[in-house]
Amino acid sequence: xxxxxxxxxxxxxxxxxxxxxxxxxxxxxxxxxxxxxxxxxxxxxxxxxxxxxxxxxxxxxxxxxxxxxxxxxxxxxxxxxxxxxxxxxxxxxxxxxxxxxxxxxxxxxxxxxxxxxxxxxxxxxxxxxxxxxxxxxxxx
Amino acid sequence: xxxxxxxxxxxxxxxxxxxxxxxxxxxxxxxxxxxxxxxxxxxxxxxxxxxxxxxxxxxxxxxxxxxxxxxxxxxxxxxxxxxxxxxxxxxxxxxxxxxxxxxxxxxxxxxxxxxxxxxxxxxxxxxxxxxxxxxxxxx
Numbered sequence: 001x002x003x004x005x006x007x008x009x010x011x012x013x014x015x016x017x018x019x020x021x022x023x024x025x026x027x028x029x030x031x032x033x034x035x036x037x038x039x040x041x042x043x044x045x046x047x048x049x050x051x052x053x054x055x056x057x058x059x060x061x062x063x064x065x066x067x068x069x070x071x072x073x074x075x076x077x078x079x080x081x082x083x084x085x086x087x088x089x090x091x092x093x094x095x096x097x098x099x100x101x102x103x104x105x106x107x108x109x110x111x112x113x114x115x116x117x118x119x120x121x122x123x124x125x126x127x128x129x130x131x132x133x134x135x136x137x138x139x140x
Numbered sequence: 141x142x143x144x145x146x147x148x149x150x151x152x153x154x155x156x157x158x159x160x161x162x163x164x165x166x167x168x169x170x171x172x173x174x175x176x177x178x179x180x181x182x183x184x185x186x187x188x189x190x191x192x193x194x195x196x197x198x199x200x201x202x203x204x205x206x207x208x209x210x211x212x213x214x215x216x217x218x219x220x221x222x223x224x225x226x227x228x229x230x231x232x233x234x235x236x237x238x239x240x241x242x243x244x245x246x247x248x249x250x251x252x253x254x255x256x257x258x259x260x261x262x263x264x265x266x267x268x269x270x271x272x273x274x275x276x277x278x279x
Contacts, residue, residue, distance in 0.1 A: 006228035007147055013274040029231065038278045045232035075196040080248040080279070081261065081270035085235045085253060087227035089147035092173070092185055097237030099257040101205040102268070113225065116256035117239040123220065130221035130241070133151040138181045139220070 008052040009045035012079045019040060019089070028054050028066075041119040065115040069106035071091055074105035094134035147188025152181045154217040161215040168194040168206045180217070192224050198254035209246035216244035234274050 012035050015021040021042060024030050030052050030056045035041035044052050054066040072082050089122045097113030114132065121128065131137040152175050161182060163173045169188045174180035186192055195205040206264040214223050222242045229235045240250035254272070261268065271277040 001237055005147070005229075006204040007231045009232050009235060011271040012276060013271065014278065035230065035276060035278055037219040041278045043232075043276075045228055070209040079268070081265065081268055083257065083270060083273045085237075085238045085257075085273045087229055087235050087253075089145070089227050091147055092149065094238075095147055095149060095227045097225075097227055097239075099253050099273075101257060101261045101265070102266075103265055107177045107264065109257070110275055111253065111258070111260050113227075113237050113239050113251070113253050116253070117223065117225075117241060117249070120251050121223075121241050124247065124249040125221065125241075125243055128219065128221055128243075130223060131151040131153070132241075133149055133223045133225045136175060136183075137151060138152045138154065138175060138178045138207040 003075075004088065004090040006045070006050050006086065006088040008050065008084065010043050010052060010085075011083040012041045012043045013080045013082050014038065014041045015075045016077055017075070024071065024075065027056050029056070030054070031102070039047070049102055052084055057067075067106075068100070068102050069108055072102040072104055072107040076102075082103055096134075144190075144228070144230040144237075145188065146226065148186040148192040148226040150184045150191070150225075151221075151223040152178070152183045152190070153214045153220045153222050154178070154180045155220075157215070159181060161211075163204070163212055164215065166195065167196045167198075167204070170194055174214060190228060190245055191226055207241075207258060208242055209248055212242040212244055213246040214240075217246055220244050246266075 026051045086098045100110035102108045171187035173183045227237045238252040271279045
């Protein structure tokens with residue numbers, strides 16, 4: 001039965017101006033949490049399930065994307081790394097995991113769970129064929 | 141608000157004897173799914189559990205864990221690779237995702253999303269410190 005669930009959050013990062021950082025996230029469908037004791041630190045999540053990608057529709061119905069790289073350049077304190085993790089599952093069909101990290105210069109790296117496992121399988125077992133753990137693929 | 145879910149499934153793998161492979165999983169309360177068109181292929185999902193690291197308590201009150209390496213040695217056809225993907229989340233506190241693979245000889249590799257990202261961060265940014273995206277850590 002299709003039953004899709006997704007959850008996403010960032011780590012807590014320290015920002016130059018907490019009010020400005022929070023205001024910049026207001027237009028987007030994300031939840032922002034200020035740390036209980038570190039008042040210059042915030043975390044972004046999505047309690048409704050889904051993604052923390054920064055996109056929204058403008059008044060004309062056009063989708064607007066704001067990259068996390070630009071947000072990090074504008075707001076992160078020096079030396080901070082923003083980490084994003086997202087997992088999804090549609091029971092019996094697929095599971096997925098995605099993570100990314102951004103420096104205060106806006107540079108980023110990202111990984112996917114299936115790609116990481118594929119690299120590990122190739123390193124351990126060689127160039128074997130195997131069915132992906134999604135949908136109904138079978139390998140001869 | 142806070143809620144927890146965990147989902148796990150394998151890929152479809154071909155087994156030597158479908159009935160024996162399913163019977164071996166019987167006590168662990170996982171769900172076994174036969175492929176619609178390939179009669180020797182099955183997939184396993186988490187069923188009542190949030191994970192495929194399942195166990196049960198036997199008649200002697202001992203906890204018996206599901207030994208996937210042994211199951212693969214006993215049941216997989218040659219050259220089949222069993223893959224297990226698991227994701228779990230307690231929104232907005234905690235996210236976890238890992239995967240492992242077993243050969244028909246029972247050899248295993250495993251990865252987790254946070255470790256894979258850590259390797260990528262080290263390769264890209266060097267030995268930087270960063271807060272884990274779990275709970276309330278701040279650097």
